[in-house]
Amino acid sequence: MEKSDLRKLAVDDVRARVKAWHDLVLFVDKQAADLLRLYVTLSVAAASFSLGIFKPDPLKGCMAAGLTAIAATLIVGALYCFKAIDDPDVELPGEDGDFWSWAVEEKVSADEVIAHYIKRADISAKKLKEGNERQAKAYxxxxxxxxxxxMAGALAAGVSYLVLSGLVSLFLPAVFGGGSFG
Structure with a gap:
């Protein structure tokens, strides 16, 4: 393999790697944005419904507690989606005009330009990789x-049912028939 072929291979490989990291960051960003829309919609619906059914009736109170737990869990999930979307370290592929102005100077050899190009691309790829790792963890x-x-909703509904049925049977047996909801 000749040196010119090796140069072309190196530049093409580095360029493809940076583009792949860039595309991966954009893909996870889109996935997180889609998940954010879903979580916001579902959490608003769950919170609204839980407020609508929240009555003194213990069974409806248990359902409201379960829906509130679902909404709260989805809201925390939405915050993690925001974290996955927010990545200011994304750079555009390619080089600025300053680099190419330097590269066309007569005093700079082709080997120096390629070495510098590969070094800068490697730095960019590392930044994109680190950003993607943070993004992927949040997503x-x-x-x-x-x-x-x-599961959080079911747990909250079950715990509130046990608490309310225990409290009802201890404090208000005449009103609710001894705490049994069935």
Whole structure:
């Protein structure tokens, strides 16, 4: 392999790697934005419904507690989506005019230009990789919170049912028939 072929291979490889990291950052950004829209919609619906059914009736209170827990979990998930979307370290691919002005000077050899280009591209790729790792971690947490939301709702409804049925049977047996909801 000749040196000119090696130069072309190196530049093409570095350019493709930077573009791949850039595309991956944009992909996760889009996924997080889509998940954010879903979480906001579902959390607003759950919170609205829980406020609408919140009555002195213990069974409806349990349902409201479950829906409130779902809404709260989804809101925290939405905050992680925001964290995944917010990544100011994304750079545009390619080089600025300053680099190319320097590169066309007569005193600079082609080997120096390629070495400098590869070094700058490597720095850019590392920044994109670090940004993607932060982004992916936040997005992964947001997805896990979405999976945990129904479980949090069921747990909150169950705990509130046990608490309310225990309190009702202790303090108001005549009103609610001994605390049994069934």
């Amino acid at each position: 992964r947490t947001a997805r896990r919170l979405g999976v945990a939301a129904p």
